[in-house]
Amino acid sequence: MGTQDHGGTGSPGRTRTFGIEEELLLVDPGKGEPVPMAGALLDLYVRPMDSGSGPVLTAEFQQEMIEVVTPPHPTMASLEADIIAGRAIADRAAQDVGVRAAALGTSPLPCDPHPVRLRRFAAMAEEYGLTAREQLTCGCHIHVSVASAEEGVAVLDRIRVWLPVLIALSANSPFWHGEDTGYASYRSQVWSRWPTAGPLEILGSPDAYHQLVHDMVSTGVALDEGMIYFDARLSRHYPTVEIRIADVCLRPWNTVLLAGIARGLVETAAREWRAGIEPPAVPTTLLRLAGWKASRWGLRGELLDPHTHRPVPALAVVNSLVHHIHEALEDIGDLQRVEELVDDLLKAGTGAVRQLEVLHRTGDLEDVVDDAANCTLWAPNR
Template sequence: MDGSGVEGTPASTGADGAGAAGRRRTFGIEEELLLVDPGSGEAVPVAGALLDLYVRPMESRNGPVLTAEFQQEMIEVVTPPHSTLAALEADIIAGRAIAHQAAEDIGVRVAALATSPLPADPHPVQLRRFKAMTEEYGLTAREQLTCGCHIHVSVESAEEGVAVLDRIRNWLPVLIALSANSPFWHGEDTGYASYRSQVWNRWPSAGPLEILRTPEAYYQLVQDMVGTGVALDEGMIYFDARLSRHYPTVELRLADVCLRPENTVLLAGIARGLVETGARGWREGIEPTVVPAALLRLAGWKASRWGLRGELLDPVTSRPVPALAVVNALMNHIRKALEDIGDLGRVEELMDDLLNAGTGATRQLEVLHRTGDLEDVVRDAADCTARIPAEGG
């Protein structure tokens, strides 16, 4: 979750386990969605009213659910764990449909926007913990109306989980570029493809990890961070990727919520490929690539600034190269795992689609340039979230 530190009920392990013995790792998604006025496009604080009326559909008892988030202007859609990309894709689409209907029932809309294009004055959910966060972190908490996409992928143990964290860390900035969907902030074009990343990294506990090698080192770091009093509790350990506190999963947390559900599916496929590749490397005794966290932070900034429009930092050398070269390197890195899992064809198809259509940030900017109106940007995003075809398309 992007501000709460409260985890939903996504992918744990499930019957198919974690993949070391030829089984597919399970994975699940948490998508945060903005609640907007259908007329003005402004974010509206109605999550409480929506969830009070929301009744989980009978046919979806084992499917996606809606939950509250840090701000009342947003809700979260949480899928259960799945072992196949097709099943997860179906639940991502179903979850958005449920959210769309629940919003319509109270006269608002949901939009898969990582930040509000229009000025917003967020209202935290009235829980004691959230009040404490607002008091402690001031403007950082008050302005934290950002919607992310979090991906859980199962691991067999904390030892395997930390080994995976050590081996995927240098590839994670690419996910910011692929998911970029937040070019606007308080009514202004920020010049960033993912300005949400900039806002999110105001939290003192956010960002990349150094290589840790053992669960003991990981948990000691978490304990030390909480011990400083700067992070209020373990729920506020906002690493780019972390071990879940409640499930046997690695949780990747740095992506924007994607405008199109197909892009979310792509991220999930890549995430599972990265985790499987990292776990295999660990079992084979392949050392993690040593890139200092300070350079990974720069790689994340560059991905946030440009998305796929310019250069990114090479995940191995940390030197600027064309974004497409980094995307190709990522696909080559996880190709064998994707092939073995059975996801390669679908992930390649989804990647080609994203590269041809552009990210959510690209679409938002195109709508603004065409209409000159940020309200139209929000309207288009809500239509896209509800899978309503664009006019003439």
Template sequence: MDIYGINGGGAGGRTLGVEEELLLVDPATGEALPRAGALLDLYVRPLQAASGPVLTAEFQQEMIEVVTPPHATLSELAQDIVAGRSIAHQAAQDVGVRVAALGTSPLPADPHPVQLRRFRAMTEEYGLTAREQLTCGCHIHVSVESPEEGVAVLDRMRNWLPVLIALSANSPFWHGKDSGYASYRSQVWNRWPSAGPLEILGTPDAYHQLVHDMVSTGVALDEGMIYFDVRLSRHYPTVEIRVADVCLQPGNTVLLAGVARGLVETAAREWRDGVEPVAVPSALLRLAGWKASRWGLQGELLDPHTHRPAPALTVVNSLLNHIRAALQDAGDLDRVDELADSLLAGGTGSVRQKEVLHRTGDLARVVEDAVDRTVSPL
């Protein structure tokens, strides 16, 4: 759902907002339940909906999406992330379920697509890929000043996106088993034929021609199915970063949003300064994304400068140094540094899920813990 606009350019005026997909779970068993329709039928948008978070449907009935409006400051966005999760929590309770910020269901699930014509067509066309697609991501929108700036940003931030997969990793389990991945959602998502990294395109015309050609093949049913790792909004002047798992705790979402805006602003400055994008092939970016998905922050990542293995902490610090000037100018530097330190000390949602399972031996307890952390304070 694209609702983001722009409040001027530059680090201080570049707006940002998020969409968080949440799992609907049985409070007793932890199993995913198809209650989205009942929830949204009862859900009454708050009076401040024009300026606050709202709930919407997603592909499967076992999930809903929380959408924030655009904000100029990270502090305002943080308040709406917490508020949106609280609204979702209350709405879920009204239909006998809970919300859990989990990238995949730890317990086996047999999802039920929302009964819309488009979703029925997707299920028929893509078979098991669609039927099993119960994954919850976090999509971050950051405003851009023009299509030219937007494509320039896509070209110049692409090699950093795998680091966001590692920072957000929150989906180690699949169908009741340890997948061996920190972010197995990434693996499931990339089954879609239109998902993945973009090549360097250079101009809006080249971007739109690629989208047109992909839809013309008939493999992508429509433009809404162009699932690039980062893409231009079809309706508003934003870029949408789509690689992240939904984060277990709201503070991690705030961190991702701040980093995303820093990446967009840094890329835009490079473009204005005549800095060419790093010409790394998409094939290498796929490998970088796979490595981030496999290990999260608990192993090595591919360094975006050298495309060789490096300790995850080294790569995260490299990312933060890369965007430091943009963070400083936006007033986000101290907040992002604090949140990054907290994440590195405490671990991602994937680490937390595995710790709970190790301690309790019960995936239902993993879900119960996730429910509590979903609505935890910042």
């Protein structure tokens, strides 16, 4: 996972920093298939001397993917610049070894992935069987700074009802092993195979959070704390909340939108906690259903309303989310940019919509991958 310092402050009156980890597929530019070139790419890649000065590339679980990690940023504009730069660095490095980097949540074409040759990954492959062997999925992880573990757990307790909406906004994985799955985010379905993945219950305190993690590792089902795959969790290495539920987004400005929304959610939740507002007491089972609904339809159908847990049009839920974080976004200075990017997304559609449109137009999954590699580097002309 990411290796850069995502430190920062979530103290009242100070702007929270935020950063991104994006997983990208390495694909054959002619055939569109994922190729195990991460080792060769990283052998040639020259990491910046000061890794805090810009995005860096790291290895991930499978050799068919790499991760782009940004340092923490105080503004959406500076983070957007690094997201665009990081994707460009990744694609240049990929082309140096004869492949492309593509922001795809799953591979449209069939693939038999190859785990990176590390002892931990070998143990995971042995323990989890087909779940590990087939786990070639690319997500987007957003780190938002918090002032303390107490604030971090308070945030986790209060953002949980909104996290399924991020699946719908980021949906970018309609294909699996060469087939149209019928899901906007099939990555979410594949990821849910891990026994530790999914939404958290309300915990109320850092002690309760850490006790739960300890108990999960003590079962032996999770090999270590790194395998605690909650939809959102306290980072083990940085003073941040890490929101892990989203697909990697096809276009960079989609990632910027997710980051802006995530910071707005964290700031809103922290304000509610300081004001003594209790978190919504929604059963974890209902959150799983909300996540499934978002995974199935993305923005092209109904989602579960976070307040009523009844199906309503996706647009109504997106508007409700923006309304929920409106005050925080306005105070931070992100409101106009977030609203612009929401409008852009609703007009252009998610990555899943784009992938399906390319397939319907060309009839060829190779063209879907080629288009995705180009969209990975595209940014709005602003």
